[in-house]
Amino acid sequence: MTTNKASLPPPVNLIPIKRPSNEEVQDTTSILKKRSKDQEKQKNADPDFTSLQKRLLQQLNGTIPISEKIIFRYLQDSQQEIDRIIKQSVIQKESHSVILVGPRQSYKTYLLDCELALLQQSYNEQFITIKLNGFIHSEQTAINGIATQLEQQLQKIHGNETKIDDASLEKISSGSLTEVFEKILLLLDSATKAGSEDGDNADGSSTTKITVVFVFDEIDTFAGPVRQTLLYNLFDMVEHARVPVCIFGCTTKLNILEYLEKRVKSRFSQRVIHMPQIQTLDDMIEGVKDLLTVRLEVSPLASNWNDTMEKELSNPRSNLNRHIRMNFETFRAFPVLKNCLTPLIATSQNFDSLCSAIKSCAFLELYNTNQLSNSLTGRLKSLSDLELAILISAARVALRAKDGSFNFNLAYAEYEKMVKAINSRIPTVAPTINSGTGQTTFSIDNTIKLWLKKDVKNVWETLVQLDFFTEKSAVGLRDNATAAFYASNYQFQGTMIPFDLRSYQMQIILQELRRAIPRSNMYYSWTQL
Numbered sequence: 001m002t003t004n005k006a007s008l009p010p011p012v013n014l015i016p017i018k019r020p021s022n023e024e025v026q027d028t029t030s031i032l033k034k035r036s037k038d039q040e041k042q043k044n045a046d047p048d049f050t051s052l053q054k055r056l057l058q059q060l061n062g063t064i065p066i067s068e069k070i071i072f073r074y075l076q077d078s079q080q081e082i083d084r085i086i087k088q089s090v091i092q093k094e095s096h097s098v099i100l101v102g103p104r105q106s107y108k109t110y111l112l113d114c115e116l117a118l119l120q121q122s123y124n125e126q127f128i129t130i131k132l133n134g135f136i137h138s139e140q141t142a143i144n145g146i147a148t149q150l151e152q153q154l155q156k157i158h159g160n161e162t163k164i165d166d167a168s169l170e171k172i173s174s175g176s177l178t179e180v181f182e183k184i185l186l187l188l189d190s191a192t193k194a195g196s197e198d199g200d201n202a203d204g205s206s207t208t209k210i211t212v213v214f215v216f217d218e219i220d221t222f223a224g225p226v227r228q229t230l231l232y233n234l235f236d237m238v239e240h241a242r243v244p245v246c247i248f249g250c251t252t253k254l255n256i257l258e259y260l261e262k263r264v265k266s267r268f269s270q271r272v273i274h275m276p277q278i279q280t281l282d283d284m285i286e287g288v289k290d291l292l293t294v295r296l297e298v299s300p301l302a303s304n305w306n307d308t309m310e311k312e313l314s315n316p317r318s319n320l321n322r323h324i325r326m327n328f329e330t331f332r333a334f335p336v337l338k339n340c341l342t343p344l345i346a347t348s349q350n351f352d353s354l355c356s357a358i359k360s361c362a363f364l365e366l367y368n369t370n371q372l373s374n375s376l377t378g379r380l381k382s383l384s385d386l387e388l389a390i391l392i393s394a395a396r397v398a399l400r401a402k403d404g405s406f407n408f409n410l411a412y413a414e415y416e417k418m419v420k421a422i423n424s425r426i427p428t429v430a431p432t433i434n435s436g437t438g439q440t441t442f443s444i445d446n447t448i449k450l451w452l453k454k455d456v457k458n459v460w461e462t463l464v465q466l467d468f469f470t471e472k473s474a475v476g477l478r479d480n481a482t483a484a485f486y487a488s489n490y491q492f493q494g495t496m497i498p499f500d501l502r503s504y505q506m507q508i509i510l511q512e513l514r515r516a517i518p519r520s521n522m523y524y525s526w527t528q529l
């Protein structure tokens with residue numbers, strides 16, 4: 001085939017894209033250097049402020065030495081209880097099992113870490129800690145985890161004499177769970193004996209018994225409906241092992257005891273510690289005071305800073321106080337407060353600017369506004385028309401359904417119905433033919449476009465990604481054991497269910513949509529059944 005030269009498109013002149021020359025690059029680096037130099041200068045200029053700032057940041061991040069760690073007043077009761085139990089098992093060699101229940105970020109891990117680190121200082125060789133996490137481990141990997149961690153920790157205590165090589169590790173973790181546990185117990189026993197060889201009398205050997213402390217995060221993931229073998233063996237260890245064992249389970253599920261099988265429950269000590277919540281505004285203010293109070297020997301500016309901060313905190317009209325009150329009435333969470341205080345302190349250039357920043361709290365306001373823009377309503381405002389239409393259709397279906405669940409097919413059918421209903425109300429003008437010229441004039445069609453099902457699929461995925469819908473099996477809370485059973489069976493099938501039949505639940509209901517969507521929106525009328 002020959003091509004005509006004339007039919008070829010004209011040659012395109014390539015315009016060189018302007019790239020930053022090396023000089024410009026150098027410029028930015030020099031600016032950065034200059035800045036860091038400036039900062040260094042500033043640091044050199046006011047070492048008192050730098051040490052104050054550093055200390056404040058350490059207190060907020062929790063990186064100060066263990067003996068000085070801040071335990072909030074409202075947490076002190078639980079801390080004492082944990083402390084008592086750990087000491088009983090490490091010092092008096094008793095076996096215990098406890099479950100800590102509390103929402104996310106309620107200082108469960110923090111308290112346990114603090115206590116263990118404190119004990120580590122004086123009873124370093126008396127106990128080993130094994131950490132498990134239900135989100136990371138399955139029953140099999142948990143066993144491997146226990147074996148490896150045991151090896152590492154025992155090695156730390158005894159030097160190399162109890163080294164477990166890979167082959168023996170495999171030997172340990174082969175066989176049924178109960179067998180594996182027996183092997184682990186044997187290993188523990190021998191390890192303790194190895195430690196007690198130097199003690200001749202019976203008393204000497206009893207003092208060298210090593211306590212095994214298990215910290216088991218998300219323990220509820222192992223309290224599934226199938227067979228709670230791991231939990232059974234762990235709790236059984238508490239009762240029957242010759243070494244003292246202490247188990248701390250952490251969970252967010254209030255009804256954790258309901259999940260436990262009978263045989264597991266009977267071996268559990270029934271001791272549940274509920275993490276306390278902040279009850280009063282005073283607790284919260286006291287907590288902020290603890291976080292921000294700096295010991296006098298840290299910096300000469302410390303006393304000045306403490307006075308300023310206390311004055312702001314005690315004045316109910318100050319911005320800081322107002323801000324804390326707002327947090328108390330909404331999130332009621334220290335992590336949120338800590339997060340917004342950290343950049344405020346970190347970006348302050350000198351003592352005066354730090355004081356004025358804490359007085360005005362403008363940064364905290366900005367931070368809060370920014371945080372809120374990621375809320376569900378914030379995300380709702382970012383949706384396109386089609387996304388919004390699908391979301392509302394899904395909400396309508398969910399509201400009508402008995403259990404509030406729906407799937408893609410149902411939602412699409414609703415969307416289709418609604419669009420057709422609107423379109424049927426919009427009068428369409430039939431195309432007319434001009435008799436003179438014979439040309440057809442098309443009227444502009446102002447009906448709403450009905451998107452095809454396959455086009456809507458990715459809209460659906462976006463909505464799932466934005467957390468408007470949650471897959472039914474993923475919803476954490478279950479009222480009782482039967483619900484848990486059905487849910488986990490569902491999860492098993494969940495992977496095989498075709499895309500458009502998967503069951504979802506709404507995170508926002510129709511009434512809430514009605515309040516969040518502006519009246520001027522085209523789909524506002526859909527927000528009512």
Ligand SMILES: Nc1ncnc2c1ncn2[C@@H]1O[C@H](COP(=O)(O)OP(=O)(O)OP(=O)(O)O)[C@@H](O)[C@H]1O
Nearest residue numbers: 061062063103104105106107108109110111113335
């Ligand atoms: N070892 C630690 N040192 C310093 N700060 C910590 C430590 N562990 C947790 N924190 C801080 O303590 C706060 C509470 O978090 P923590 O992890 O204790 O909550 P949690 O109750 O264990 O939550 P989850 O249920 O998610 O495990 C957070 O602000 C966290 O940053």
Ligand SMILES: [Mg+2]
Nearest residue numbers: 108109217250
């Ligand atoms: Mg935790």
